[in-house]
Amino acid sequence: MKKLLLCSIAAIAVCLLLLSFNKRNAPELSQADRDFMTKAAIANMAEIQAGQLALGQGISDTVKTFGQNMVTDHTTCLTELKAIADSMQVTLPSQPDNEHAMVLQTLMQKKGHDFDRAYLMAQLKGHQQAVALFKTEWNSTTNTRLKAFTAKYLPIIQMHLQMVQSAGGMQGMKGM
Template identity: 30%
Template sequence: MNPARFLLPLSLLAAVACSSDASKKDPVAEARFENEKRIGDENITEKQERDATFVVDVASDGQLEVELGRLAQQQSTTPAVKDFGQRMATQHAEISQALGVLAEQKGIVLPAGLGAEQQKTRQELAALTGAAFDKKYLELMVDDHANDVDAFDDMSEDAYDGDIRGFAAKYLPRLKEHLELAKQVQDQVEAAK
């Protein structure tokens, strides 16, 4: 018997065995790993998108708060509502300015003006004066600030970006104060009827 005859098939078998050892990774496991990695990357992206959505929402809400605050100074006949409107216009302009700096640092594009829904809200309020304006404006301010407090509270803990978390935490107390003040002025206006 020629030993070389047996060595050739054994060497081929060994070569195949070695090559299968080198690529012993299970294709299903590899696919699962790649998908988990991809999903992990997308979760980061989703969190960054959530941060950006928060920043854009805060910017657009801030613009509306400023506009409605100015409108309150013109349309209301109640000194407490006029004062509240002036305070909202001033303080939300300050928040918006700080947000603009943050957005620029993070490369987040902010809205250049009011959205369609916000323009509609502004137009509806602009058509009102006196007690009707006060009632609608204060309802909006209570609802809007309650939503703001919830969003800022969530993002002060859950934002992906530390600077955005810090921004939310910094302004959360001021928004809570605005909510309480809106409720107080609303109560005053209701009691004066």
């Protein structure tokens, strides 16, 4: 009985030691990494919803095509981000924040060419912010999964920015 008790205590001690060792050697997720995941999730959700609006309310083929690309690409990005967050026990928001919700609300009230212009301007601003967000995370994170995630999606977001700048020029919007 004494032997069983000693073996049990030794086994528990080894388990605690291993847990402690793994915790010290696993890179901690910084608050900046958590903030990045939250902001990236919000931006992706807003891009998906705005893209869906473009499909329904856009008048030009350029805006509709761009909207479809946003739905497709940002759904893929959000799905991958959710998997990373789940594996790191980070809870992501389930809907856009107030700032993005207000932009979406404004877009819902627009029709025709007014919608197209407002959508492209919102996309320009949103993708400029997203490029900055992903660059900052890529440069600062020590988490290998987030480093790989940002390295994968930053070029796609930069391509989106170039696309919206071109689309804005085609729509006769100066300064894009």
